[in-house]
Amino acid sequence: MKKWLAVVLACLMLAGLVAGCGSQEKAADKPAAFTPSKNTEFIVPYAPGGGSDLFARILADIIQKNKFADEALMIVNKPGGAGAVGDAYTFSKKGDNHVITAYVSGQMTSNLMNKTAVSYDKLTPIVNLALDEYLLGVLAGNYKAFDELLAAAKAAPNEITIGGSGKGTEDELCVGLLNRHTGARFKYVPFNSSGEVMSAMLGGHIKAGIFNPNECNAQIAAGKVATIGGFGVKRLASVFKDTPTFGELGYQEVVFQQFRGIAGPPDMSPAAVKFWVEAFRKATQTAQWQQDYLAKNSLTEHFLEPEAFKKFLGEENQKYADILNDIAAQ
Structure with a gap:
C-alpha cells in the first residue's frame, strides 16, 4: 500500500513538473511588452517652424501631458536634403526602439527624385495620423x-x-x-x-x-x-466650404493629400511598434489633437496601423513615381 502511494505521489510530482515546464515554455514564447526606459528621440527631418515640426511637437506635448509614455519625447530637428539627412539618421539607428521619426510625402518624393539612400521601405512603418490638404x-x-x-x-x-x-x-x-x-x-x-x-x-x-x-x-x-x-x-x-474638389469638377483622378505619419528605424521590435501605435492612437483621440491641430489647420484624420500604412506607402510611392515620370517627359 505504501509502495502504491509512493508511486502515485511520484507520478503527480512528475505531472506537475511537466506542466510547469510547459507554462515556462509558453511564457518564453510570449514577447515581452515594451515601454520606453529612457527618453525617445523624435526626429523631424526639416527645420523648426515647418509643418513636420508642428506635427511632431504637438504630438510630443499631448503624449507627455497625458502620460501616454513614462519617458519624454525629445524633438530633434535634422534638416537637409529635403528630408534625406533625417531619414539617414533614423536608418542608422537600426533596432533602436527609442527613435521615431515624422514621415511625410516630401521625404518620399525626395528619395524618388534625388535617388537618396533611404527609401520608404527601409524604415519601419508605425502609423499614419492625418492628411494635409492642398x-x-x-x-x-x-x-x-x-x-x-x-x-x-x-x-x-x-x-x-x-x-x-x-x-x-x-x-x-x-x-x-x-x-x-x-x-x-x-x-x-x-x-x-x-x-x-x-x-x-x-x-x-x-x-x-x-x-x-x-x-x-x-x-x-x-x-x-x-x-x-x-x-x-x-x-x-x-x-x-465653397471650394469644389477637382473630383466634383469632373477630374476624379486629380487627388493629392500629403500624408503625415510616423516611422521607426529598421528592425524595430514588434512590441515597440505596438506601444507607439497605441500611444499615438490615444493622442489622436484628445481634444487638443482634434481641435488645436486637425480643425485649426484643416487637416483630415486618417489613422492607419502598421500593415495598412505599409500598403498605403507602397501605393503612394508608385503614384508619385508615375507623376514625376510625366513631369520629366514634358
Missing part, C-alpha cells in the same frame, strides 16, 4: 472658376504659371496631376516657401499657387485670394 489659389476676381484658368492654359500652353514651394515637392506633384488629367500644360514655378508663392501671386508675377489651408486662409478671409479647386476627396469647412 488647394489651388488665385487672386480674387482674376478667375471665377477653374474652368476659366483651364481654358487660358489650353489656349497658351506653358504660359499660365502656378507657383509652389520647391522643386520636386508635393506642390509640383499637384501641378503634374493637373497637366496629366486635364489636357492642359500649366507651367510650374518653384519658390523657397509658400510665403514667397503668396507674395509672387499677390504681386501679379504668377497666375496661381498651390497652398495648404493654413497658408492661405488669412488672405481668403481678407478677400484677396480665392481657392478654385481642392485636391482632396471632399470639401473643406470654414472659408473653404
Whole structure:
C-alpha cells in the first residue's frame, strides 16, 4: 500500500513538473511588452517652424501631458536634403526602439527624385495620423472658376504659371496631376516657401499657387485670394466650404493629400511598434489633437496601423513615381 502511494505521489510530482515546464515554455514564447526606459528621440527631418515640426511637437506635448509614455519625447530637428539627412539618421539607428521619426510625402518624393539612400521601405512603418490638404489659389476676381484658368492654359500652353514651394515637392506633384488629367500644360514655378508663392501671386508675377489651408486662409478671409479647386476627396469647412474638389469638377483622378505619419528605424521590435501605435492612437483621440491641430489647420484624420500604412506607402510611392515620370517627359 505504501509502495502504491509512493508511486502515485511520484507520478503527480512528475505531472506537475511537466506542466510547469510547459507554462515556462509558453511564457518564453510570449514577447515581452515594451515601454520606453529612457527618453525617445523624435526626429523631424526639416527645420523648426515647418509643418513636420508642428506635427511632431504637438504630438510630443499631448503624449507627455497625458502620460501616454513614462519617458519624454525629445524633438530633434535634422534638416537637409529635403528630408534625406533625417531619414539617414533614423536608418542608422537600426533596432533602436527609442527613435521615431515624422514621415511625410516630401521625404518620399525626395528619395524618388534625388535617388537618396533611404527609401520608404527601409524604415519601419508605425502609423499614419492625418492628411494635409492642398488647394489651388488665385487672386480674387482674376478667375471665377477653374474652368476659366483651364481654358487660358489650353489656349497658351506653358504660359499660365502656378507657383509652389520647391522643386520636386508635393506642390509640383499637384501641378503634374493637373497637366496629366486635364489636357492642359500649366507651367510650374518653384519658390523657397509658400510665403514667397503668396507674395509672387499677390504681386501679379504668377497666375496661381498651390497652398495648404493654413497658408492661405488669412488672405481668403481678407478677400484677396480665392481657392478654385481642392485636391482632396471632399470639401473643406470654414472659408473653404465653397471650394469644389477637382473630383466634383469632373477630374476624379486629380487627388493629392500629403500624408503625415510616423516611422521607426529598421528592425524595430514588434512590441515597440505596438506601444507607439497605441500611444499615438490615444493622442489622436484628445481634444487638443482634434481641435488645436486637425480643425485649426484643416487637416483630415486618417489613422492607419502598421500593415495598412505599409500598403498605403507602397501605393503612394508608385503614384508619385508615375507623376514625376510625366513631369520629366514634358
